[in-house]
Amino acid sequence: MWPDPSIPLPNLRKLAAKGAQADALTVSNPTITWPNHTTLVTGVTPRRHGVLFNGYVTRQGPGHPTRNAPWTDKSIMVRVPTVYDAAHAAGLTTAECDWVAVSKAKTIQWSFAELPDPDGTVAREMVEAGKATRDEIVAAHAGKVKRNIVSRDELWLRAAQFIFERHRPNLLLLHLLSTDSIHHRYGPGSLASYSALALADRLVGDMIRTVESSGLLEQTTFIVTTDHGFKKVQTQLFPNVILKHAGYLRTAGARVIACDAFAGTQGGIAFIYVTDPSKKNDLVPKLKTLFSRTKGVAQVLDGVEAPRLGMPTPEENQAMGDLILFADEGYYFTASSIEEYVSSPAFENGGSHGFPASEPELDGIFLAAGAGIREGVHLERVSNLDIAPTIAHLLRISFPETDGKVIAEVVSDPP
Numbered sequence: 501m502w503p504d505p506s507i508p509l510p511n512l513r514k515l516a517a518k519g520a521q522a523d524a525l526t527v528s529n530p531t532i533t534w535p536n537h538t539t540l541v542t543g544v545t546p547r548r549h550g551v552l553f554n555g556y557v558t559r560q561g562p563g564h565p566t567r568n569a570p571w572t573d574k575s576i577m578v579r580v581p582t583v584y585d586a587a588h589a590a591g592l593t594t595a596e597c598d599w600v601a602v603s604k605a606k607t608i609q610w611s612f613a614e615l616p617d618p619d620g621t622v623a624r625e626m627v628e629a630g631k632a633t634r635d636e637i638v639a640a641h642a643g644k645v646k647r648n649i650v651s652r653d654e655l656w657l658r659a660a661q662f663i664f665e666r667h668r669p670n671l672l673l674l675h676l677l678s679t680d681s682i683h684h685r686y687g688p689g690s691l692a693s694y695s696a697l698a699l700a701d702r703l704v705g706d707m708i709r710t711v712e713s714s715g716l717l718e719q720t721t722f723i724v725t726t727d728h729g730f731k732k733v734q735t736q737l738f739p740n741v742i743l744k745h746a747g748y749l750r751t752a753g754a755r756v757i758a759c760d761a762f763a764g765t766q767g768g769i770a771f772i773y774v775t776d777p778s779k780k781n782d783l784v785p786k787l788k789t790l791f792s793r794t795k796g797v798a799q800v801l802d803g804v805e806a807p808r809l810g811m812p813t814p815e816e817n818q819a820m821g822d823l824i825l826f827a828d829e830g831y832y833f834t835a836s837s838i839e840e841y842v843s844s845p846a847f848e849n850g851g852s853h854g855f856p857a858s859e860p861e862l863d864g865i866f867l868a869a870g871a872g873i874r875e876g877v878h879l880e881r882v883s884n885l886d887i888a889p890t891i892a893h894l895l896r897i898s899f900p901e902t903d904g905k906v907i908a909e910v911v912s913d914p915p
Contacts, residue, residue: 508698511705512867515722519869520877520910524860527728527884529809530769531853531862533680536727536884537600541582541673543888543902545810550579550817551601552771557764557819562776565762566819571615574605583888583899584608584671590897592670597660598652599673610667612659614675615641622659631662649681650699657703661710668716670895674707676700679726687850688730688861721871721894725887726864730851731768733832736844737796739763739770739825740837746790748783754838761787764821765833767854771803771821784822791823796831796843799856800824809856826856868910877910 528539528546530553538551546552555570556577578601584594588607595610596602602611612622618637626632632655639646640655647655653676660674679696686692704724711720740756740763743749749759756762761783764771772787774780784802791800801824803814814820827833831843832852855862866882869875872894885904892899893906893915908914 507694509701511701511708512724515704515708515724515869516867518875519722519867519873520875520879520907521867522865522879522882524881525725525864525866525884526881527857527862527864529811529857530766531728531855531857532766532769533727534600536864537675538578538582539884540725540727540887541584541599542578542580543583543885543899543904544580545885545903547807547810547812547816548580548903550812550819551577552811552817552819553764553766554600559773559775559818563758563760564775565756565759566764566773568764571603574602577601577603581899581901582607583891583895584673586892586897586899587671587895590895592895592897593667594671594673595660595663595667595669596673597663598656598675598677600675610663610669612656612663614677615643616655616659617641622663625666626659626662629662629666631658649678653678653699653703657706660707664707664710665714668714671891676703683730683851684849685851687732689732690850693851717870719871721868721873723866723868723887723891725866725884727884728853729860729862729864730853731855731859731861732830732850733827733852734830734846735796735832736834736846736849737794737827737831738834738836738839738842738844739765739772739791739794740835741839741842742790742794743772744837745842748787749837751837754836756837763825763833763835765835767832767852768827768856769854770825770827770833771819772823772825774822780822787823791825794842796828797825798828798831799826801826827854872912874910874912879907879909882907 527536534554535546535551538549542549555568556572557566557568585607594608597612598614623637627634679700682692682696748761762773774783791797803822812820886907889902889904889906906915
């Protein structure tokens with residue numbers, strides 16, 4: 501993104517020039533949203549924090565597919581302390597707008613969630629102050645069914661501005677989603693993707709101006725990062741259809757009615773679950789052979805190999821698959837089992853993530869500026885494991901149990 505001067509990013513470039521930036525940010529496997537958001541605020545790999553999907557996945561027993569419950573309580577989903585937990589414990593105040601894996605988090609004082617509660621404290625305050633209408637918050641609560649992602653980003657930004665102006669939190673987490681949605685639809689490097697990046701830059705600029713008008717600019721630190729990158733895709737692959745053809749899964753219409761194995765898909769990665777533990781030793785080698793011979797599958801790994809990728813084994817976390825599949829170049833996985841064909845051209849999908857974090861296209865961005873940040877620092881690469889320890893250092897709070905470290909080169913008072 502940074503090397504292309506044709507993308508209009510004046511606010512981000514101004515932040516980078518006044519502070520610190522990296523050419524690349526190493527992200528975590530699986531390279532999807534919720535696991536990496538959780539790494540950003542915990543400083544540990546998904547093997548330790550436990551979030552492996554955009555939601556909380558559980559095995560339902562022999563013959564049944566897995567179940568994903570996105571809005572499960574944070575206390576159940578996240579297995580380790582977060583930096584906002586540590587900030588709260590230190591007597592600081594915390595807030596979030598559209599962050600993830602935070603449902604009912606007791607250590608976040610002010611929340612305006614991805615599906616905002618129209619009767620929540622922040623929503624009611626915004627309506628009373630004339631900063632939002634109840635109707636638009638109700639529509640946002642319904643998600644993409646009622647409100648497009650661009651308007652939802654604008655509402656989340658408005659909520660973040662309101663929280664900052666009204667409550668002055670010590671830590672505010674803000675997640676913007678248009679870049680993700682548009683890169684999925686149109687792919688990276690498209691005109692639409694440049695437009696999405698330009699919109700994100702404008703929203704960041706609006707937030708900066710809110711801070712500036714509050715008189716707190718000199719006391720505020722901005723950290724801008726992404727949860728993952730994107731790869732272009734052209735073909736979708738249906739691992740559950742492959743299982744169906746091989747006799748391991750049965751359907752009635754769009755519903756899976758019985759399965760010895762089931763695929764949970766996340767773009768460039770899929771987990772294959774053997775539903776009956778007593779059949780695992782027999783089925784895993786057969787399934788490994790089945791998918792190794794499938795066009796569009798680049799790698800088939802045993803679940804016990806997951807720790808070398810920063811993920812848990814199935815014994816450590818039931819959400820981990822007994823097999824891990826990575827898609828080949830140009831392919832991505834889709835969960836549907838209704839089709840009879842095993843692959844088809846991508847439908848309204850030009851980009852995806854989930855591919856190995858080692859692939860350059862999956863790199864994220866990192867920049868920081870403001871209070872406590874050195875000016876003019878340019879690093880080759882940082883890790884998303886280092887974001888939470890660096891935030892803790894800037895807040896001057898204790899946060900010792902991490903896999904990452906403070907990015908000493910960017911802070912003005914290194915540890």
